[in-house]
Amino acid sequence: MPSPLSADRSAADRSPQRGTVEALISQTRRLRGGIDAVRRETADEERAGDPELRWQRALCDLAAHHLDGLGEHLDQLRAGLPADVPPGAPAPARPAAPDPGPGRAGSAEWNLLSDEVTWSDELFELFGRRPEDGAPTLDELPSWLLEEDRGLLSAMVTDCLVDGKAIDGEFRIVRADGAERTVHMMGEPVLDADGATASMWAVLRDVSELRRSQREVHETRDSLRHQRHIAQTERRLAVELQEAVLPPWRGSLRLPHDGDTARAIGLAEAPGVLDLAAHYLPSASSALIGGDWYDAMQLPDGRTLLSVGGLTGHGVTATSGMAMLLGALRGMAVAGTEPGPLMGLLNHLLDASAQPALGSAVCCRYDPRERTLLWSQAGHPAPLLFRGGRGRPLRPPEGVLLGAVADAAYAQAEERLEPGDVLVLHTEGLSPHRTAPDTDPGTERLLELAPRFARARSAQDGVRVVLEEFGGEAREDDACVLVARVGC
Numbered sequence: 391m392p393s394p395l396s397a398d399r400s401a402a403d404r405s406p407q408r409g410t411v412e413a414l415i416s417q418t419r420r421l422r423g424g425i426d427a428v429r430r431e432t433a434d435e436e437r438a439g440d441p442e443l444r445w446q447r448a449l450c451d452l453a454a455h456h457l458d459g460l461g462e463h464l465d466q467l468r469a470g471l472p473a474d475v476p477p478g479a480p481a482p483a484r485p486a487a488p489d490p491g492p493g494r495a496g497s498a499e500w501n502l503l504s505d506e507v508t509w510s511d512e513l514f515e516l517f518g519r520r521p522e523d524g525a526p527t528l529d530e531l532p533s534w535l536l537e538e539d540r541g542l543l544s545a546m547v548t549d550c551l552v553d554g555k556a557i558d559g560e561f562r563i564v565r566a567d568g569a570e571r572t573v574h575m576m577g578e579p580v581l582d583a584d585g586a587t588a589s590m591w592a593v594l595r596d597v598s599e600l601r602r603s604q605r606e607v608h609e610t611r612d613s614l615r616h617q618r619h620i621a622q623t624e625r626r627l628a629v630e631l632q633e634a635v636l637p638p639w640r641g642s643l644r645l646p647h648d649g650d651t652a653r654a655i656g657l658a659e660a661p662g663v664l665d666l667a668a669h670y671l672p673s674a675s676s677a678l679i680g681g682d683w684y685d686a687m688q689l690p691d692g693r694t695l696l697s698v699g700g701l702t703g704h705g706v707t708a709t710s711g712m713a714m715l716l717g718a719l720r721g722m723a724v725a726g727t728e729p730g731p732l733m734g735l736l737n738h739l740l741d742a743s744a745q746p747a748l749g750s751a752v753c754c755r756y757d758p759r760e761r762t763l764l765w766s767q768a769g770h771p772a773p774l775l776f777r778g779g780r781g782r783p784l785r786p787p788e789g790v791l792l793g794a795v796a797d798a799a800y801a802q803a804e805e806r807l808e809p810g811d812v813l814v815l816h817t818e819g820l821s822p823h824r825t826a827p828d829t830d831p832g833t834e835r836l837l838e839l840a841p842r843f844a845r846a847r848s849a850q851d852g853v854r855v856v857l858e859e860f861g862g863e864a865r866e867d868d869a870c871v872l873v874a875r876v877g878c
Contacts, residue, residue: 408468415464415465415468418457422454422458422461425457449607451606452600452604452606462494462495463495494516494595495512495593496509496512496513496593497509497512497513497591497594498513498577498591498594499580499590500527500528500590500591501588502551503582507524509521513525513594516573516594517534517563517565518569528547532544534563535561539561539562540561542559543561546559547590550577550579551579551587551590554579556577557577557590558575559574560574571596572598573594573595573596573597574595575592576595578591624705627706628679628704628708628709631710635683635709635713635717636670636683636684636685637684642665644664644666645687645694646688646758662759664686664874664875664876665874665875665877666849666872667848667849667853667873668870668872669856670682670870671861671868672868673819674865680700680701681709681749682819682868682869683697683700683715683716684698684817684871684872685697685719687723692759694755695719695720695723695753696753696756696815697716697752697754698815698816698817699712699715699751699753699770699792700817700818701715701747708747711747715740719732729753729765730766730802733751733767733768733792733800734799736751736792737768737790737792737795738796740792741796748794749768750767750769750770750792750817752766752767752815753766754815756807761806761809762807763804763813764802764803765804765805766787766789766800766802766803767787768792769789769794770789770818771817771830772784772785772786774815774833774836775805775811775813776811777811779844780840781840783837787800787801787802788800788801808876812843812846812874812875813875814843814856814873815872816833816870816871818832818867819832819867820832821860821865836856839856843855846875848875852873
């Protein structure tokens with residue numbers, strides 16, 4: 391920053407062109423308008439408490455403060471420029487310097503030879519001091535600072551006056567009205583003809599709001615990083631819990647898979663045995679790990695347990711709740727509890743849980759000897775039965791969402807299956823968009839796949855049909871599908 395006495399050219403030679411300054415002012419105003427537009431767009435979203443939105447808002451505020459300061463400096467520069475007038479024309483009246491607002495920027499000069507102190511009006515306003523009270527001397531200036539900052543100012547002034555070093559530092563002042571402000575001071579010594587310090591001049595700027603905005607940016611950025619770290623940790627835990635709970639088998643599974651068990655219940659040949667395959671379809675957002683599940687398990691009496699379901703919510707809470715329900719479901723099924731009563735017990739368990747949630751589920755018990763399916767549902771899409779190239783949903787017995795009504799009763803229904811039948815169980819997130827209330831678009835689209843299920847030679851082929859139809863879609867939620875084909 392050059393001192394007033396160091397230049398060897400006239401002020402007119404050094405002055406920038408007015409047109410250039412006007413162009414910079416216009417650009418600054420356009421940028422300021424763009425920042426305001428971005429702030430308006432995020433204003434409503436910010437109320438949701440998203441840490442990333444708060445961080446973006448803080449960055450916008452910081453950029454706005456920088457542009458406001460730039461605009462005020464350019465306005466002051468324009469006010470001091472000579473007007474662009476044709477030769478011979480009278481010069482227009484010099485415009486008054488724009489009011490920078492309280493606590494913006496002002497200038498000062500302390501003459502060491504005459505003890506004269508000169509402050510600009512803006513600097514008096516920054517300090518909240520009346521011009522008639524006079525400008526403080528260098529000895530009086532530290533009294534306006536917080537005690538812990540006075541040593542910093544004294545050191546900067548000493549280095550400037552004794553060693554000729556430029557001043558560039560910040561300190562906090564207490565205005566006459568008691569308000570505390572942060573001031574950035576830049577200045578230089580002015581030397582006389584003998585090289586001795588004759589005076590010191592400086593520009594002081596109120597940077598309180600700027601520093602507040604910078605602190606907010608840092609704080610919101612740190613908060614965002616912390617939230618992201620928590621989200622990543624929770625997602626990893628949710629994935630690990632989900633992988634630990636869902637059935638470990640991949641590809642196809644045949645139940646009963648034990649030949650001795652099949653013969654013990656009268657199945658010397660393949661008819662009645664279920665060929666099973668399943669698949670988990672994640673949501674479009676990898677962060678949304680939900681509480682959906684599928685399950686198939688052979689029971690001690692040779693029958694087969696089939697179930698799909700899901701809990702509301704995402705993350706560790708949803709997957710841990712899913713793990714609790716699925717563990718209880720398996721245990722009660724192994725104990726011989728039929729699907730209807732089993733659903734009632736799951737409802738009681740979820741209702742009494744420390745973290746209340748809602749869930750939907752289908753629970754089926756298949757008897758391979760009779761080829762009968764005994765099943766119950768809790769606010770869930772019914773299993774789809776495909777036979778002879780046609781499909782239909784099974785008629786659902788009564789059952790409300792798990793956790794919705796305490797002590798709710800759940801009915802059960804029975805369906806006799808035939809060799810070659812294909813049974814499809816799925817959760818509601820399979821299709822991304824609901825076409826109408828009380829309808830499941832996934833069910834409608836699955837029923838349209840009946841001819842392709844008829845050509846499927848295995849349950850794995852059936853899952854492949856589902857993935858070809860739904861696998862490439864951007865789902866809002868995760869989903870599961872379980873395909874069971876009755877042996878011929």
